[in-house]
Amino acid sequence: MKKTFNTIFGLSALTLLLLTSCGSAPQSDSNTLTVLASTSFLADIAQNVAGGRAEVKSLLPLGADPHSYQAAPSDVAKIAESDVLILNGIEYEHFIEPLIENAGGERLIVIATNGLNPHPAEEHAEETESGEGDVHEAGDPHLWLNPNLVVTYVENIRDGLTKADPEGADVYRVNAEAYIEELKSLDAWIVEQVNAIPKERRLLVTNHEALGYFAERYGFEVVDTILPSFSSEAGASAQEIAAVVESIKSSGAPAIFLSEVENEKLANQIADETGVKVVSDLYFETLTNGAPAATYIDMMKHNVSRIVDALK
Numbered sequence: 001m002k003k004t005f006n007t008i009f010g011l012s013a014l015t016l017l018l019l020t021s022c023g024s025a026p027q028s029d030s031n032t033l034t035v036l037a038s039t040s041f042l043a044d045i046a047q048n049v050a051g052g053r054a055e056v057k058s059l060l061p062l063g064a065d066p067h068s069y070q071a072a073p074s075d076v077a078k079i080a081e082s083d084v085l086i087l088n089g090i091e092y093e094h095f096i097e098p099l100i101e102n103a104g105g106e107r108l109i110v111i112a113t114n115g116l117n118p119h120p121a122e123e124h125a126e127e128t129e130s131g132e133g134d135v136h137e138a139g140d141p142h143l144w145l146n147p148n149l150v151v152t153y154v155e156n157i158r159d160g161l162t163k164a165d166p167e168g169a170d171v172y173r174v175n176a177e178a179y180i181e182e183l184k185s186l187d188a189w190i191v192e193q194v195n196a197i198p199k200e201r202r203l204l205v206t207n208h209e210a211l212g213y214f215a216e217r218y219g220f221e222v223v224d225t226i227l228p229s230f231s232s233e234a235g236a237s238a239q240e241i242a243a244v245v246e247s248i249k250s251s252g253a254p255a256i257f258l259s260e261v262e263n264e265k266l267a268n269q270i271a272d273e274t275g276v277k278v279v280s281d282l283y284f285e286t287l288t289n290g291a292p293a294a295t296y297i298d299m300m301k302h303n304v305s306r307i308v309d310a311l312k
């Protein structure tokens with residue numbers, strides 16, 4: 001029951017945040033919007049919608065893992081300067097509330113996942129012996145790893161930018177349409193790539209629970225995760241690790257997949273015991289400076305190529 005209460009409380013707090021922060025965007029001298037997104041892949045998605053009307057910056061630097069992010073003093077100033085702040089939501093930005101409070105002022109806050117139904121946290125939280133699963137009680141935040149769900153991100157960002165800058169409505173509408181077409185092409189490309197993997201080998205083992213929406217869309221089974229959590233900040237008990245070794249052996253899963261920002265230690269230990277390979281250069285939470293994940297679409301293509309290579 002405690003979990004249900006906390007989830008509802010989290011949602012109410014978010015609603016409150018929206019109500020107190022949804023004033024009209026402040027007038028800026030330069031006549032252009034200052035748009036800030038919490039993290040790099042969101043900034044890229046938003047930049048595609050904003051086009052030439054606004055430069056979208058990322059609060060977190062490239063290479064930072066939002067799950068483990070510790071706010072920097074300069075973050076408050078960045079938020080204070082923003083007219084629009086774009087967040088993933090579902091408690092992915094667990095660090096954001098005090099920053100917004102300290103920044104003061106008014107800005108439009110766009111929750112990119114608004115209207116989507118996240119996978120609930122309850123199921124796995126009960127299995128979590130360590131209780132670390134509590135980190136993401138609002139549910140699984142990783143909806144962006146299914147490009148079809150990013151269509152909703154784009155629509156929410158388009159509507160937010162239009163509200164903050166009504167004169168740009170046509171630009172945002174046309175840009176959003178074009179980017180949604182790119183997302184659809186990306187989805188078709190992924191389906192085609194995944195077809196190279198025999199059905200019985202479409203098995204994923206990851207460090208934390210990041211690929212749920214991806215697996216659901218593209219017909220993979222998530223055999224197990226090393227950390228029983230939607231956050232890379234969680235821990236795992238000896239029994240939980242033994243259980244992962246067991247599920248890898250019984251399922252025949254060929255590899256363990258990690259994002260580049262995660263600690264490889266446990267994965268390597270499990271790989272030693274099971275003889276599977278560790279693929280540790282995926283990007284789930286951040287873009288890179290140039291290749292291989294310079295944009296959200298590049299990030300997805302890189303991940304899919306690495307997964308297909310390891311499983312086909």
Ligand SMILES: [Zn+2]
Nearest residue numbers: 210230232285
């Ligand atoms: Zn994650």
